[in-house]
Amino acid sequence: MATSTAPHRSYSQVPDPLGRFGDYGGRYVPETLSAALDELEQAYTEAAADPAFQQELDDLLCRFVGRETPLLFADRLTEYAGGARIYFKREDLSHTGAHKINNTLGQGLLALRMGKRRIIAETGAGQHGVATATACARFGLECVVYMGAEDVRRQAPNVRNMRLMGAEVRPVESGSRTLRDAINDAMRDWMGSVETSHYIIGSVVGPHPFPKIVRDFQSVIGRETVAQCERDLGRMPDMVVACVGGGSNAAGMFYPFVDVEGVRLVGVEAGGRSAQAGSHAASLSHGQPGVLHGSLSYVLQNPDGQTSDVHSVSAGLDYPGVGPEHAYWHDAGRVDYTSVTDAEALDAFDLVARKEGILPALETSHALAWTVREAASMPPEAVVVVCLSGRGDKDAAEIARLRGFSEELTHG
Amino acid sequence: MVDTAVDTPITKLTAALAARRQAGEVVVAPFLTAGDPDLDFTFQALKVAQQAGATLCELGVPYSDPIADGPVIQASYTRALNAGGTLEGVFGLAARASEQLTMPLVAMTSYSIIFRRGIDRFVGEAAAVGLTGLIVPDLPIEESSLLAKACRQADVALVRLVTPTTPPERAARIAAESTGFLYCVSVAGVTGERVSLPQQLKDRVRWLKEQTDVPILVGFGISRPEQVREVGDVADGVIVGSALVRHLEATSGDQRQTALASIAQHVGELVAAGRAG
Numbered sequence: 001m002a003t004s005t006a007p008h009r010s011y012s013q014v015p016d017p018l019g020r021f022g023d024y025g026g027r028y029v030p031e032t033l034s035a036a037l038d039e040l041e042q043a044y045t046e047a048a049a050d051p052a053f054q055q056e057l058d059d060l061l062c063r064f065v066g067r068e069t070p071l072l073f074a075d076r077l078t079e080y081a082g083g084a085r086i087y088f089k090r091e092d093l094s095h096t097g098a099h100k101i102n103n104t105l106g107q108g109l110l111a112l113r114m115g116k117r118r119i120i121a122e123t124g125a126g127q128h129g130v131a132t133a134t135a136c137a138r139f140g141l142e143c144v145v146y147m148g149a150e151d152v153r154r155q156a157p158n159v160r161n162m163r164l165m166g167a168e169v170r171p172v173e174s175g176s177r178t179l180r181d182a183i184n185d186a187m188r189d190w191m192g193s194v195e196t197s198h199y200i201i202g203s204v205v206g207p208h209p210f211p212k213i214v215r216d217f218q219s220v221i222g223r224e225t226v227a228q229c230e231r232d233l234g235r236m237p238d239m240v241v242a243c244v245g246g247g248s249n250a251a252g253m254f255y256p257f258v259d260v261e262g263v264r265l266v267g268v269e270a271g272g273r274s275a276q277a278g279s280h281a282a283s284l285s286h287g288q289p290g291v292l293h294g295s296l297s298y299v300l301q302n303p304d305g306q307t308s309d310v311h312s313v314s315a316g317l318d319y320p321g322v323g324p325e326h327a328y329w330h331d332a333g334r335v336d337y338t339s340v341t342d343a344e345a346l347d348a349f350d351l352v353a354r355k356e357g358i359l360p361a362l363e364t365s366h367a368l369a370w371t372v373r374e375a376a377s378m379p380p381e382a383v384v385v386v387c388l389s390g391r392g393d394k395d396a397a398e399i400a401r402l403r404g405f406s407e408e409l410t411h412g
Numbered sequence: 413m414v415d416t417a418v419d420t421p422i423t424k425l426t427a428a429l430a431a432r433r434q435a436g437e438v439v440v441a442p443f444l445t446a447g448d449p450d451l452d453f454t455f456q457a458l459k460v461a462q463q464a465g466a467t468l469c470e471l472g473v474p475y476s477d478p479i480a481d482g483p484v485i486q487a488s489y490t491r492a493l494n495a496g497g498t499l500e501g502v503f504g505l506a507a508r509a510s511e512q513l514t515m516p517l518v519a520m521t522s523y524s525i526i527f528r529r530g531i532d533r534f535v536g537e538a539a540a541v542g543l544t545g546l547i548v549p550d551l552p553i554e555e556s557s558l559l560a561k562a563c564r565q566a567d568v569a570l571v572r573l574v575t576p577t578t579p580p581e582r583a584a585r586i587a588a589e590s591t592g593f594l595y596c597v598s599v600a601g602v603t604g605e606r607v608s609l610p611q612q613l614k615d616r617v618r619w620l621k622e623q624t625d626v627p628i629l630v631g632f633g634i635s636r637p638e639q640v641r642e643v644g645d646v647a648d649g650v651i652v653g654s655a656l657v658r659h660l661e662a663t664s665g666d667q668r669q670t671a672l673a674s675i676a677q678h679v680g681e682l683v684a685a686g687r688a689g
Contacts, residue, residue, distance in 0.1 A: 188481075
């Protein structure tokens with residue numbers, strides 16, 4: 001219990017009307033998009049105040065997504081780590097297999113309110129692409145998904161699923177052919193189609209009001225977790241852990257906790273092959289403030305302001321920036337950001353598969369790797385919740401390839 | 413010069429625009445990527461553009477993630493960066509061109525690059541190498557107060573953009589804040605040639621003329637002489653980007669002279685079209 005009588009600082013009263021999270025955020029976009037962002041902000045403000053909107057979204061989250069997602073005690077993993085009790089917030093059990101659907105349904109409903117019948121999205125791991133294709137199929141909207149050509153290769157099952165639901169997947173061949181290039185092309189599409197299309201951005205990145213909207217739609221994760229901890233454990237967790245690429249599952253998980261004292265929040269970035277520039281995607285751990293994709297946040301760039309190449313074994317974390325609210329929490333010291341390597345994430349994937357019977361997404365495996373290591377040094381009565389942001393079926397073939405499994409061996 | 417005012421970057425730009433308009437000609441402002449394929453080529457291209465009658469030139473500062481640009485300029489930026497292009501190099505080119513050419517230069521640059529350099533430092537360096545203005549396509553007015561202040565202090569123009577999606581009150585505000593000239597984007601979309609310009613373009617330009625005293629240049633989608641004549645009826649000039657940058661797609665060995673000749677000819681045709689009226 002805190003003994004200080006000073007009022008504790010609130011971290012939840014952001015962004016301001018210009019989309020600022022402390023020094024970060026804002027709206028750095030071509031003028032062509034300004035009016036559409038104003039329109040979106042207004043539509044969202046009205047929707048947020050409309051009980052019918054929230055009810056429709058809640059109903060979809062319940063019946064279509066399968067919320068609430070469980071809070072599961074990972075007993076064998078806890079035993080293995082030999083320290084704090086580890087719980088999984090099972091976003092992997094959401095329809096489409098990840099938290100991304102929370103946001104795409106919300107933004108899909110907003111698009112309907114604005115009368116926009118065409119949806120654009122970018123995707124890295126393909127989870128956001130699938131979630132967008134799913135929402136579009138459900139709402140009868142046209143769907144175009146931009147995806148880096150490298151990611152099309154390594155996340156093939158998701159590409160197939162998007163196409164099966166009627167979405168058009170456009171491989172992006174420019175630049176590093178990953179998430180960053182997919183965002184560039186999605187924004188370029190939007191520049192020319194802004195009057196009839198809505199861009200469903202997949203993370204808490206981009207120009208205002210996207211970081212706020214995505215955070216709000218994803219905050220259902222953290223709100224449920226708070227309620228489940230109260231109900232099932234009778235207490236708040238000591239630590240909450242989530243992986244951070246752009247940072248949407250982490251923002252949604254952390255936001256309801258930022259003003260809860262005594263809960264340590266930890267974001268785990270992609271440490272890639274090493275801490276050398278170009279070998280990782282850890283913007284908060286190794287980057288500095290800069291402007292990318294419409295907002296001011298931590299970015300990985302060279303001294304001239306050119307975006308650096310990044311690397312992660314996980315396509316969803318393979319991004320040289322991070323949401324501006326994370327930059328704010330980082331500087332304020334409210335959330336600790338750390339990173340784990342490709343190899344550690346792959347080991348955590350194996351470990352959780354064998355100990356818990358869950359194939360976690362490679363993105364999520366980063367959070368799991370750090371959790372297992374940290375839990376070991378915590379007392380057995382301590383509680384750690386890790387956001388199990390997505391399932392790993394999409395990664396299974398690539399991991400088998402990296403592990404050198406042949407089909408023959410796996411049957412042996 | 414009868415004008416006793418001290419020469420500043422922005423007065424050089426303003427004077428060049430005014431002189432051309434007084435002569436009854438349409439301003440033609442080519443856009444060229446700095447350092448594609450190398451800085452010396454860009455210098456030669458600027459030189460032939462001036463000789464062909466360009467009023468001013470926009471120097472594109474290569475950027476890794478130009479979301480307002482279509483495939484032609486994007487590819488050109490990538491070539492320049494892959495060739496080792498740096499901001500130092502662009503500034504060096506600007507210094508050389510300012511010294512040896514009379515035509516004013518305006519830099520087109522992403523705010524990412526300005527922010528990383530430091531706003532005051534960037535503007536100070538730009539002024540020192542003779543750049544007369546900045547066009548920052550990813551910086552809307554709400555975010556621009558620091559840069560606007562630095563530009564005012566350095567007498568460097570900060571050219572604003574209005575687009576077809578800009579509501580009228582906002583367009584009036586942008587027009588009032590623009591210095592040097594106002595950049596009127598012809599179409600909603602990224603840079604690149606267009607077969608036809610929107611019907612409402614002329615009406616929008618006429619309306620914008622009433623909102624500001626600075627010249628209005630129309631850009632995005634302009635590549636042909638008849639478009640110069642069409643736009644020149646109402647606007648002060650045109651900006652030509654992707655169509656010229658296309659000439660940079662083949663510049664190895666013997667192709668250099670051909671590319672320079674193509675640029676000279678293309679600019680010359682547009683300038684001639686702007687004189688015919």
